[in-house]
Amino acid sequence: MAEVDDEELLLAVLNSSPVVDGRPTDLLHGPEAAKLSRTLGGCGSEQEHARLRQVRDTLQRLIREDSTETDGLLPALERVSLRPSVSVTGVAWELAAPPDDELAARVVLAWSHVITELPGRLRACANEECNLYLVDHSRPGTARWCSMAVCGNRMKARTHARRRRVEK
Ligand SMILES: [Zn+2]
Numbered sequence: 597m598a599e600v601d602d603e604e605l606l607l608a609v610l611n612s613s614p615v616v617d618g619r620p621t622d623l624l625h626g627p628e629a630a631k632l633s634r635t636l637g638g639c640g641s642e643q644e645h646a647r648l649r650q651v652r653d654t655l656q657r658l659i660r661e662d663s664t665e666t667d668g669l670l671p672a673l674e675r676v677s678l679r680p681s682v683s684v685t686g687v688a689w690e691l692a693a694p695p696d697d698e699l700a701a702r703v704v705l706a707w708s709h710v711i712t713e714l715p716g717r718l719r720a721c722a723n724e725e726c727n728l729y730l731v732d733h734s735r736p737g738t739a740r741w742c743s744m745a746v747c748g749n750r751m752k753a754r755t756h757a758r759r760r761r762v763e764k
Pocket of ligand 1: 723742747
């Protein structure tokens, strides 16, 4: 199975509730969910999707609303451990988790990794009508949009239109 890296996994789950044509959607609900979770290396079960939704919703609040409530992350971690194995290349740690919990646990670990390695760089798109998230890799750390093509240009056009209205 192809390994999805931490950041890719985290953003795939954080961005699984996009606003489409002004309506909130949920890719971790219904028939689409199994497809998404299997793409990310999950097992595709209902219980797994429930775990993922809880982790996603908790992380979204932590990022978007400056919440400090991390209890929603605990159920995904409760039955997880790291198992050591040893070879000539040294000791490696492997995640051991029930199948339903594993993907959600990996998402929480990925979040922890990203905010530790890139402090302040995981943020919500600055378009308030957009529910997507980004990891800012720009050197000055000023990236604000999930995508320049979608939200960046739209928000710039809106600011421009507002300025023109004020001038009239
Ligand atoms: Zn956006």
